[in-house]
Amino acid sequence: MTPRVIALAVIAGIVIVGSFIGFLARFRRTMDLEQWTVGGRGFGLVLVWLLMAGEIYTTFTFLGASGWAYSRGAPILYNLGQAPLIYVTSFYILPLIWEVGRRHKLQTQADFFQVRFGSTALAAFVALIGVVSLIPYVQLQLTGLGLIVETASFGGISRAPAMIVAFALVAAFVFVSGVRGVAWVSIVKDLLLLSAALVVGIAVPHIYFGGIGQMFTELAHAKPAHLVMPGATKNLGHAWYVSTVLLTSLTFYMWPHYFAASFTARSGKILRRNAVLMPLYSITTALVLFVGLSAVLILPNLSNGDLALLAMVRKTFPAWFLGIVGGAGALTAMVAAAVQLLTGATLYAKNLFRPLLAPAMTDEKVATLAKIMVLVLTLGALLLAIYSSLTLVSLLLMGFAGISQLFPGVVLGLFSKRVTTSGVFAGMTTGIAIALFLMLTERDPYYGVNAGFIALCCNFLVTVAISLLTRVKASGFDEVPDIAESQPGPVC
């Protein structure tokens, strides 16, 4: 057997076993909208941890972060810096979001805005921002899957057909599994990804340099500028670092799928404990960065930085191991894409389509429409993935610039009684407009500051100013919850 066949066979094996587990997990229960989207709100610490880790450690961590470490150097430290801070932020806001979610039976992020501000239009706008920002994120996963298949086939299968295969896999996976299936597949994926990151992150520097320390000593000698900001870039210095870390760590949980993941927890306490423990998982990110940095000295002329990790693995290890790493990466991308698609499709069907176009639609119909939307969204992301050449990090930061504009509405909605619907509307519109303008005219970073962060600051100011000028409506969260509350939800 040629190495190509071995690597691809191992990847296929892992993907099939993983999907099968997702299928089994789903098969044990009937899947209404509530089960499909928030798993019946019965997840304990372990499942929540797995679901969140499964969603957060995506293809991006694996390929994108090592890719930037390779091509840009020290600016990727933003990823290591934001990691613990994301969970610090989540510690304070997720339990509150969970509490509101339980009391008002929220399923999506837009539901949160619907109940808090009592405005269907605002909820639909939030859903729209969510869906549009999710597309580059799904695109990132598909691009990652494509890179994996391309590398594992030693160039035999080129990127576009590889991404079409990836597309079919992901869409099929979402159809069969739902959110509970995804959480279970995360177990397999986490074990594989963790061991792959550990082995590769320690072995690669050891094989070529005799250890991580020696690798850094050599790199500090050969390319000292690569190891401090702005690294190999001109404009990603300390101001960029601070603004990017603030932007991503504060607004991370504004991603609709992470936001909604908090609804799956059985209690707010579980989310707090999860927030305490999660930073430890990020050590795998550091290991992945070491591989990207090793590649700077060993494979200095790669055409695409995002290939750094896979190319190093292919150069260093036997084909079956490339298969395992590729399989872990592929499963990771599938889990992440599945959740993103599930969330995007539900947002569209429940908060955009139904309230605006078909108010009489039943929940079953919403679920069916959501499944059709999974296909539409995947197809959209696939086309973008085939025709664009952005790096994985740029895709992620682009989505962030959009999604972060929901942050003022959520935080002020939770903590302030003075914030108004018009204020949030005006703030979001301003934020999105500024982010789009700065990014489309290639002014990101703007004077060394992350464009998304500038947009977020303006958004905050406008939200506060307009809220103070407009009349306050009572918060929907203060209304006495309906009688349904006394009937406890299903507990597993």
Place this chain on the structure above:
Amino acid sequence: MKRPSLGAILLGLVPFAAVCFSVSLWDRVYPMILGLPFNFFWLISWLLLTPLCMWGAYRLEEPGAAKILRKKGRGD
């Protein structure tokens, strides 16, 4: 909405100060510690230290949350 307590917020600000705002103090290669450039070493240590801070915040926050839940339980 129950706001987090001041103590818990202060504990949460520690990691922010350490890995975000102070970047110009620690973004350097030397001294290398445990074979890592100083900036890498610093950020990786905070992956371990942040859970400690947040464990403290958890202890401060949770007694209150438990009380609220108990009250709710009686209401049902």
